[in-house]
Amino acid sequence: MELIPLFTSDPLLQQIILFLGELALLFLIIVAFIGFILFFLFVYAIKTDFFLFPEFLKAGVMFLEGFMRSLFKIFGVPDYEVLQVMVRLHNTLNKKRFTETSVARRAIFIPHCLRAIACPAHLHPEEGLKCRSCGLCSIGYAKKMLQQVGYMVFIVPGSSFIKRLVQEHRPKAIVGIGCLLEVKEGNVMAERYGLVSMGVVSTKDGCVETEVDWDKVFEIALLGIDPQSVPKELRKFLPQ
Numbered sequence: 001m002e003l004i005p006l007f008t009s010d011p012l013l014q015q016i017i018l019f020l021g022e023l024a025l026l027f028l029i030i031v032a033f034i035g036f037i038l039f040f041l042f043v044y045a046i047k048t049d050f051f052l053f054p055e056f057l058k059a060g061v062m063f064l065e066g067f068m069r070s071l072f073k074i075f076g077v078p079d080y081e082v083l084q085v086m087v088r089l090h091n092t093l094n095k096k097r098f099t100e101t102s103v104a105r106r107a108i109f110i111p112h113c114l115r116a117i118a119c120p121a122h123l124h125p126e127e128g129l130k131c132r133s134c135g136l137c138s139i140g141y142a143k144k145m146l147q148q149v150g151y152m153v154f155i156v157p158g159s160s161f162i163k164r165l166v167q168e169h170r171p172k173a174i175v176g177i178g179c180l181l182e183v184k185e186g187n188v189m190a191e192r193y194g195l196v197s198m199g200v201v202s203t204k205d206g207c208v209e210t211e212v213d214w215d216k217v218f219e220i221a222l223l224g225i226d227p228q229s230v231p232k233e234l235r236k237f238l239p240q
């Protein structure tokens with residue numbers, strides 16, 4: 001208030017500056033209020049694995065990203081927890097469209113780091129790893145089951161392969177397996193390509209012999225699939 005005369009002695013201008021100041025303050029209060037609501041919705045999702053107002057949550061966290069990051073830091077919410085919730089939120093929002101997509105237009109991308117160290121398969125420059133179903137890791141079985149369901153299944157060394165395969169095979173929906181960052185980046189890439197994506201985060205990271213919860217992969221993969229076309233080994237993963 002006392003500083004205003006330093007800038008101007010024009011009463012009208014003073015009024016305008018005051019008004020703008022109040023407006024900015026009001027904006028900050030609203031942003032802080034929404035930020036705290038989002039924060040509590042986020043913590044609720046972490047605790048219960050259930051999302052209240054998921055669209056609002058996703059839009060809000062994206063819009064107020066910097067502010068939300070600060071809040072998470074102040075309250076000690078670790079980055080990996082935030083990313084995990086964002087992946088689950090993304091899946092929740094995409095679930096309906098994914099379920100409605102025909103399996104013939106779905107692809108699943110398995111990272112090649114899931115294979116055994118002694119994997120005898122070779123990398124095909126166009127199609128990724130050509131799994132021989134040798135039994136040394138779980139990929140062979142999972143690939144066979146998912147192909148029986150009707151999926152295009154690719155075992156890939158990285159995102160550049162995924163982009164190429166997407167352009168070539170034109171799926172409408174994809175399931176991506178990977179570490180937190182890979183899944184996050186995969187979701188961003190999928191949105192750019194207009195794909196419905198569902199992510200499954202690996203349970204053990206690294207460069208070799210990583211692990212994933214295949215039950216989770218099958219649960220997602222079987223969304224919207226006609227039970228008659230599901231191999232009997234996978235029927236327990238059908239949604240109830």
Ligand code: SF4
Nearest residue numbers: 119131132134137140
């Ligand atoms: S099952 Fe397939 S991916 Fe796994 S080790 Fe054997 S050939 Fe490699």
